[in-house]
Amino acid sequence: MSPEPNSERRSERARLAILDAVFDLCVSKGYAKVTIEAIASQAGVGKPTIYRWWRSKGALALDVLNERIGSNTDFPDTGDIVADLTTQMTRVTALLTSDTGRVYRxxxxxxxxxxxxxxxxxxxxxxxxIHGCRRRLEIAVKAGQLRADVPTSSMVDLFYGPVYYRFLLGFDVPDIRACTDLVEEVVAGLRP
Structure with missing residues (x-):
């Protein structure tokens, strides 16, 4: 006699199948064209299963983002604010230009x-x-790498505003060289 199936594992399997289906469908069809019916069909579950765990397609896609982003956009702290911001912004732009960026948009x-x-x-x-960026910027301010008279919230806007502007309006998101240039130009204006 085989052991009884573990309902938690079955649910986790279904959850992962649903998340994968959302991602695959958003990439292949575009977010706007994805339906709960299509997700259920591709994941091999019923619509009630989806609605039991998520209230909407947006909530479901947000879970997909959180699963896929993970710690990829965390801030390094090497002691060099230019290098750390360049590394982090390069990771963000790589994410925004990937299939995950299509879901995020x-x-x-x-x-x-x-x-x-x-x-x-x-x-x-x-x-x-934002909090991770502000913490890293505060360390740079204390180290004398950045001005203390500019709020770190404004600094975050200066660094990431151009990236999100380009991302949301469909322009090319900065590549590695453009990220490096952007960081250096903004930091030049924020040096003490």
Whole structure:
């Protein structure tokens, strides 16, 4: 007699199949064309299973983002703020230009009309990275690498505003060389 199936493993298998289906469909069809029906069909689950765990396609795609981003955009601290920002911004731009970036753009678009999704996106994707950046910038300020009279929140906007502007309006996101130039130009204006 075989052991009874473990319902937790079966649920985890279904959850992962759903997340993979969302990602694959967003990449192949584009976020706007993905439906819960298509996700359920590709994942081999029923729609009620999806709605039991997620309230909307946006909430589901946000989970996909959180699974795929992980620690890829964490801030290094080598003691050199230019090198650390360049490394981190290069990772961010690589992410934005990848298939994960296509999912992210769809979630950002949907969040414009879904306050709960916007809040969740800020809490899980955006704010942790802003806080990480601000912590790293505060270390640089204390080390005398950056001016103390400019709020770190403004510095974050100066570094990442151009990247997100280009990402959200469909322009080419800066490549490694452009990230390096951007960091050096902004830091030049922020030196004590």
């Amino acid at each position: 769809g979630v950002i678009g949907e969040a414009q009309n879904d306050p709960e999704l916007m809040r969740a996106m800020r809490e899980t994707v955006v704010n942790p990275r």
